[in-house]
Amino acid sequence: MDKFKILLFVLIVATCGAALAITDGLLPNGNFEVGPKPSQLKGSVITAQNAIPNWTISGFVEYIKSGQKQGDMLLVVPEGAYAVRLGNEASIRQKVKLVKGMFYSLTFSAARTCAQEEKLNVTVTPTTEKSDWGVFPIQTMYGSEGWDSYACGFRADYPEVEITIHNTGVEEDPACGPLIDSVALKTLYPPRRTRANMLKNGNFEEGPYVLPNTSWGVLLPPHIEDAHSPLPGWIVESLKAVKYIDSEHFFIPEGKRAIELVAGKESAIAQxxxxxxxxxxxxxxxxxxxxxxxxxSMAVEAFAGRDTVKVEYLSKGKGGFVRSKLRFKAVSTRTRIMFLSTFYSMKSDNSGSLCGPVIDDVKLLSVRYP
Known part of the structure; x- marks a missing residue:
């Protein structure tokens, strides 16, 4: 066998069965731009389990081209030209090689089609923890474009894991399932407290992968739906998600990342x-x-143990911020710091999308001479 044939064989093995070592960014073929052969499609329905390179599918899965029509609805893909749609109880999965014991965040984009109450179940297997999974309700859309990106965190308990995205819904029409695109991973490095800040990750610089070709940020699920926070140091302690935003697409008071509280009092973070x-x-x-x-009118309520302060901010929607402080005396050996938004807000672009105040540059210091 000549050198060319050996190299070709190695490439085929790497793309057809073995788990791939990954770096921060899209999984191999994470945006589904390399699709099935025409012989593996019946219309838009994929007929072979391994038809999408680097992925394994089960159930009713469709290969969707951007601009494809479904009745009067135009299906738009956020990145590139293709995405997949998961029908009833359908799933996509991929094996990846990771560093055992390290923490990771998984980011993916999803859009609802014709079903109203869709949920996605994301799992990482094998794991020593029963709770390395998350359920993502996607009936509430936060992005004006119809797509949202989501993130969940997990610890790699084994050097090779399988990531699965599963549509748990059962609709009369299986072609009403959610669209999935742009699946990415990022290594998370646990932040440390410093002399300049008793809080971990107070500037929110450490967080999930933000897809560079999207402009709607990344939704972080509630703590009850996530074993390991994709925002190191912080717990999303609420019934609804919060949004992780970047300076490339949003106004950020300090650094390159911040948190937007997009669901009123149902959207809170704590440490x-x-x-x-x-x-x-x-x-x-x-x-x-x-x-x-x-x-x-916006307002953020900050809590430190039994003490609280409400900070009001009148937004013109064009970027800006105010600074505030809360001085308190500790009454316990552990103090819970929490932020939530007092009001619900919607964008003025007639999209009906939820939005809210941004918090950033959070610091906690002891006072030597009170």
């Missing part, structure tokens, strides 16, 4: 920190808007 009873501390932070047409 517990070790404190000394009787000692005085100062919690400082910024409140603003993301320059995303989110206009009107």
């Amino acid at each position: 517990q920190v070790i404190t000394q009873i009787g000692k005085v501390y100062v919690l400082s932070f910024t409140v603003g808007d993301a320059n995303n047409s989110c206009e009107g």
Whole structure:
């Protein structure tokens, strides 16, 4: 066998069965741009389990081209020209090689089609923890474009894992399932507390992969749906998601990343920190808007143990922020720091999309001379 044939054989093995070692960014063929052969399609329905390179499918899965019509509905793909649609109980999965013991976040884009109450189940197997899975309700759309990106976090308990995205819904028409595109991974490095900040990841710079060709940020699911937060150091302690935003597409008060509280009091983040009873501390932070047409009166409530402050902000939807502080005396050896948005807000672009105030640059320091 000559050298060319040996190289070709190695490439075929790498793309057809073996798990692939990945770096931060899209999974191999994570945007589904390399699709099935014409012989493996019946219309848009994929007929072979391994028809999409690097992926294995089960159930009713369709290969969707951007601009494809379904009745009066035009199907739009957020990145590239192709996406997949998961019908009733259908799934896609891929094996990847990771560093055992490291933390990772999975980001993917999803859009609802004709079903109303769709949910996606994301699992990572094998794992030593029963809770490395997440259920993502996608009936609430936060992005004006009809697509949203989601992230979940997990720990790699084995050097090779299989990532599965599964549509748990059962519709009369299996072609009403959600569209999936742009599946990516990012390594998460656990942040540390420093002398300049008792809070971990107070500037939110460490977080999930933000897809560069999308402009709607990344939704972080509630803590009850996520074993390991994709936002290291923080818990999404609410019934609804919060949004992770970047400076490439939004106004950010400090650094390159921030959090947008997009669902009123149902959208909150929290962190517990070790404190000394009787000692005085100062919690400082910024409140603003993301320059995303989110206009009107906003308010963020900050909590530190039993103490609280409400920061009001009048947004013109064009970017801006105010700084605020909460001074408190610790009454426990552990103090819970939490932020939530007082009001619900919607974008002024007539999209009906939820939005809200941005928080950033969160710092906690003890006061030596109170």
